Amino acid sequence: MEGDIAAIGKGLVFGLGAIGPGIGIGYLVGKAIEAMARQPEAAGMVRTTMFLGIAFVEALALFGFVLSFIIQ
């Protein structure tokens, strides 16, 4: 590929790859805060599960990040 088109592709891979996880993490953390506010005594459990969920969702965005470097 020509350098210019490859640069656009890199941007697109990372940008498009970040949209879904961005929305996902937004929902996830919002719901977790809601749960903590409703039931503060369960905050520890909710926080652990929230970080787990964030880790899984975030991995998708990071795949996009790594792929944008792999594209020549």
Place this chain on the structure above:
Amino acid sequence: MTGVLAATEHGINDPFVVPPVLELFEFPAIFFEGTPFAINRTVLIVLFATLLAMALMAFAFRSPKVVPGKAQAAAEGLVGFIREQIAVQVMGPEGLPWVPFLTTIFLFVWINNIFEVVPLVNFPATSRMAIPAFLAGLIWLAFFITGLVKQGPRYIWNVAFPPGVPWPIYILVTPIELVSTFIVRPLTLAVRLFANLVAGHIILTIIFLTIQAFLFSGSGTPVGLVALAAAPLLIGFELVVGVLQAYIMTILAAVYIGSSLHAEH
């Protein structure tokens, strides 16, 4: 690093040259060049981080007392956090034998991440794929062998055929379960840590480069001032990312090991 130095030297006349990405992460060998045991800056950082973790723990617990001193209280806080918040919370009482393993992973990853913002070092060793890949392989071995020991050879069967599913669905579920458990798990573990630290290192490099190139360049000074104001925030952010990634790596190790302790039913 040569790109950064070049930008410093030519900062005013030739502003803002972002070096090629590989130049930020590959260093020439310092000792034993040309042998398989060549040591470069990354290896030195890893060795130093290992020694530092060992020295910190040995210093904190050199003579344990019932009423802990400052160092012992801090180290006890760390171990207690991993024991209560990670091992016991995720795996139950069966997680207690895994506390040393989890503490080791947490401390090693954390100290390696912190080197990202330590002045004069400024390079997280965890941003080279070898180290996250090694840790992910270690965790893979830990949960695979735990599964084989606790459930016997049926472990792989239990993973492939989760109970409570109507049998035609197994055509779909079995390949997904096998791939996600034995291939995607270690891959995401390694890529998550690696990509976070690579991104952090690149962002910090670019912000420092911007300061160097623009702050005393006359017309570009406002850009340099904005970058100068943003740099401490980014450093703080990277510190948080370092702790968070170490925490996530540890808690995922606990979840994976805990998932192979018992068959689902």
